[in-house]
Amino acid sequence: MSNSRRLFLKGACIAVVGASGFTLARAKSTSATNVEPACKYALVHDETKCIGCDACSIACREVNQVPEGVDRLEIKREGPFGEYPNQQFHFTRISCQHCDDAPCVKVCPTGAAYKDPKTGIVCVDEWKCVGCQYCIAACPYQVRFINPVTKAADKCDFCKETRLKENSLPACVSACPTKALTFGDITDPQSQVVQVLKSTPSYRSKTDLGTRPKVFRIASQSGEIEL
Amino acid sequence: MSPFHFDSLIWHWPIAIYLFLAGVSAGAICFAVLLKHFKLGTDAYKSGFVQAACLIAPLAVFAGLGILVIDLTKPFDFWKILLFYNPTSVMSVGVGVLMVYQVALFAWLACVFKEPVLNWNQGRWLIVDKLFNAIAKHEASITGFLVILALSLGAYTGFLLSALTTYPMLNNPVLPLLFLVSGLSSGAAGTLLGGVLLNGNPDGKEVHFIHNIEIPMILVEIVLIFTFFAGLILTGGQSQVAALTAIGEGFWGWIFWAGIVVVGLSMPLAFNLFMKASSKRKFSYVAITASCSLIGVLLLRNFILYTGQMTVA
Numbered sequence: 001m002s003n004s005r006r007l008f009l010k011g012a013c014i015a016v017v018g019a020s021g022f023t024l025a026r027a028k029s030t031s032a033t034n035v036e037p038a039c040k041y042a043l044v045h046d047e048t049k050c051i052g053c054d055a056c057s058i059a060c061r062e063v064n065q066v067p068e069g070v071d072r073l074e075i076k077r078e079g080p081f082g083e084y085p086n087q088q089f090h091f092t093r094i095s096c097q098h099c100d101d102a103p104c105v106k107v108c109p110t111g112a113a114y115k116d117p118k119t120g121i122v123c124v125d126e127w128k129c130v131g132c133q134y135c136i137a138a139c140p141y142q143v144r145f146i147n148p149v150t151k152a153a154d155k156c157d158f159c160k161e162t163r164l165k166e167n168s169l170p171a172c173v174s175a176c177p178t179k180a181l182t183f184g185d186i187t188d189p190q191s192q193v194v195q196v197l198k199s200t201p202s203y204r205s206k207t208d209l210g211t212r213p214k215v216f217r218i219a220s221q222s223g224e225i226e227l
Numbered sequence: 228m229s230p231f232h233f234d235s236l237i238w239h240w241p242i243a244i245y246l247f248l249a250g251v252s253a254g255a256i257c258f259a260v261l262l263k264h265f266k267l268g269t270d271a272y273k274s275g276f277v278q279a280a281c282l283i284a285p286l287a288v289f290a291g292l293g294i295l296v297i298d299l300t301k302p303f304d305f306w307k308i309l310l311f312y313n314p315t316s317v318m319s320v321g322v323g324v325l326m327v328y329q330v331a332l333f334a335w336l337a338c339v340f341k342e343p344v345l346n347w348n349q350g351r352w353l354i355v356d357k358l359f360n361a362i363a364k365h366e367a368s369i370t371g372f373l374v375i376l377a378l379s380l381g382a383y384t385g386f387l388l389s390a391l392t393t394y395p396m397l398n399n400p401v402l403p404l405l406f407l408v409s410g411l412s413s414g415a416a417g418t419l420l421g422g423v424l425l426n427g428n429p430d431g432k433e434v435h436f437i438h439n440i441e442i443p444m445i446l447v448e449i450v451l452i453f454t455f456f457a458g459l460i461l462t463g464g465q466s467q468v469a470a471l472t473a474i475g476e477g478f479w480g481w482i483f484w485a486g487i488v489v490v491g492l493s494m495p496l497a498f499n500l501f502m503k504a505s506s507k508r509k510f511s512y513v514a515i516t517a518s519c520s521l522i523g524v525l526l527l528r529n530f531i532l533y534t535g536q537m538t539v540a
Contacts, residue, residue: 103392109319110311130307131300134318137237140393140540151300209392209540 039185040120040214041098041158043173044196047220049180050091052077056172056181063162063171070145072096072156073172081222088222096143096156097205097213098122104135104144104153113153120214121160126152140206141213158183186214228537230478235394236536241298243528246384247413248291249325250406250524253377254414255421256284256332258437260374263339266436272340275427276434280418281336287417288329317390321383328376335373338366381410388535396459396469397535405451406531409524412444416495416520419513429513438499441520445496452487469538479534482526491523 052075060066060073072095079089102122104113112128113135115121129152136144136153147154159170168174173181184193193216202216231239259280263271271277296305309326313319337344341359348355362369385403392398415437423429459470474483498516502508 106315107318107390109313109316109322110307111313112311128307128311129301130304132308132318133237133300134316137536138391138393142235142393142539146300206540211392 038118040100040187041183042186042193042214042216043098043158043170044182044193044202044216044218045093046180046182046196046200046218047091048218049178050075050093050220051178051180052089052091053177055175055177056093059171059175060156060159063159066154067148069148070154072143072154078223081224088220090220090223093215093217094141094143095215096122097141097211097215098158100212100214101210103138103140103209103211107134107138109134116160119158119160119164121158122155123157123160124153124155126150126154129153140209140211228477230533233537235539236533238532238536239298240529240532241294243525243532245291245295245298246387246406246532247525247528248287248294249384250381250410250528251413251417251521252284252287252291253328253381254411255280255287255417256335256414257374257377257411258415258418258440259284259339260335260370261440262433262436264370266432269342272343274422274431274433275425276418276422276431276437277339279421279425279427280414281339283414283417283421284332285329285336288325288332292325317383317386321380321387324376324379324383328373328380331369331373331376334362334369335366337362338369378407381407384410388531393539394469394535395462395464395466395540396473396538397531398540399455399459401451401455401458402531405448405455406528408444408448408451409527412441412448413521413524415441415444416517416524420517420521423510423513423517429510430508434508434513438502442496442499445492445499449492449496452492465538465540469535472537473530473534479530482530483534486526487523487530490519491526495520495523 054075057071057073057075061071064072066072074094076092076094077089078092080087081090082088098121100120102113102115105115105122108114109132110128110130112125112130114123114125116123131146131151131153133146133153136142136146144153144155146152158164163170163174169183170181173183182193182196184191186193186197188194196218197216200218202218204213204216207213259271259277262274262277262280267274267277296302299305308319308322311319312323337359341363345356345359350356382403385406388397388406389399389402419434419437422433427433456470456474459466461467474480495516498512498519502512
């Protein structure tokens with residue numbers, strides 16, 4: 001009796017270790033053998049040029065037919081800072097950061113959240129999505145939402161299905177009257193994004209979480225000094 | 228901040244109920260296995276407590292899965308979770324564990340209730356005899372795998388939340404252990420409550436056996452809750468903010484101190500210690516202790532889920 005129990009325990013332990021090891025190894029190998037994308041799209045939001053006019057978010061809603069009540073792109077306004085007449089506002093872009101190591105892609109149980117192998121854009125497969133909202137909870141930038149029409153998770157996809165298909169820039173980039181947005185391929189050293197990023201210091205949000213976001217920001221001097 | 232409505236809240240109470248039910252199921256079946264293995268043997272099916280555990284385990288897991296499916300925004304597409312698999316997703320792995328767990332659960336139930344079923348059948352359907360005998364042959368392996376799967380299920384309820392880097396309070400290595408232990412103790416409480424309701428003897432050897440395991444388990448739970456919050460506070464930054472918002476003033480602070488610490492942990496512990504000396508246990512005593520424990524665990528699930536989502540990294 002005790003012999004067979006020992007045998008069983010050994011067997012079970014080997015099975016558990018084997019199964020979890022296999023899963024881990026497979027997870028590693030799939031991410032390692034993934035072909036590096038042909039290009040990696042990134043966006044720069046120059047907060048020094050942004051005037052908070054919301055032209056970008058209005059264009060986004062129109063082009064991507066985003067239903068009322070939800071947003072793929074929002075401009076958060078903070079301020080005013082300073083005394084009249086030298087008052088300033090600070091504008092922050094709130095949209096998908098297209099993380100290179102995206103938490104939403106990791107947690108999605110069906111693979112509906114995925115990183116497009118060609119462009120590095122984080123996308124949603126509407127059909128595969130079951131609406132468990134795990135990705136919405138997992139996104140540290142809190143930019144995902146349930147589309148009230150499709151009932152699937154939704155968010156900014158750099159206009160992959162709309163403007164990029166027509167070989168034009170994302171709607172927000174084209175709409176910006178102050179040219180505060182720069183879009184392009186960061187693997188191409190000649191691209192405008194790379195030029196902008198090399199010439200100006202930029203920052204990214206919540207990099208300490210290891211998400212490696214592909215939305216860069218150029219900090220404006222307005223705003224409060226926070227400790 | 229309103230306790231039930233705030234911007235960063237994504238998962239609502241149905242998820243907490245689901246986590247609670249999965250834990251109860253895993254815990255109840257673990258105690259049924261322990262009772263059969265160490266106390267009752269082949270007579271296990273006659274005990275009200277084993278019967279209760281064997282009813283609770285499948286019903287809780289079905290109810291939990293039902294709640295989970297209804298809570299999806301596309302409930303009729305739930306089969307896609309079973310069809311598509313993502314090895315990096317805790318939810319995907321957990322669904323796999325749940326499916327295998329249910330198979331092992333029913334196989335084990337067949338082993339336990341083989342005798343009464345075969346007596347009732349009286350050889351009318353040969354296939355039933357054959358099936359039950361074939362399953363019972365592998366009882367030892369089935370039992371072992373069931374326990375491993377039940378423990379995995381209990382821990383999974385914690386890993387599901389601790390995988391969320393968004394929320395520093397949930398992204399905590401102690402959480403899976405805490406949910407596993409509290410899940411087991413809720414399973415014990417469910418077994419006791421169901422057992423006495425099914426006319427089990429409140430002073431029987433089953434109750435003494437379970438109560439003996441319950442005291443150390445409550446102590447471990449207290450240590451885990453302490454480690455959970457001490458760890459968060461010592462980490463500093465948003466983790467500290469999250470911990471202090473959770474157990475500080477306000478609605479959820481009351482739930483934590485009065486509901487979880489006093490009703491859920493201290494009262495069952497006090498009852499158990501008090502009852503050690505005088506041995507005779509009554510129906511009301513067993514039922515009240517078990518109810519306190521169950522309420523405590525249900526509140527703990529809701530408390531962790533809601534307060535965990537209050538603070539973002």
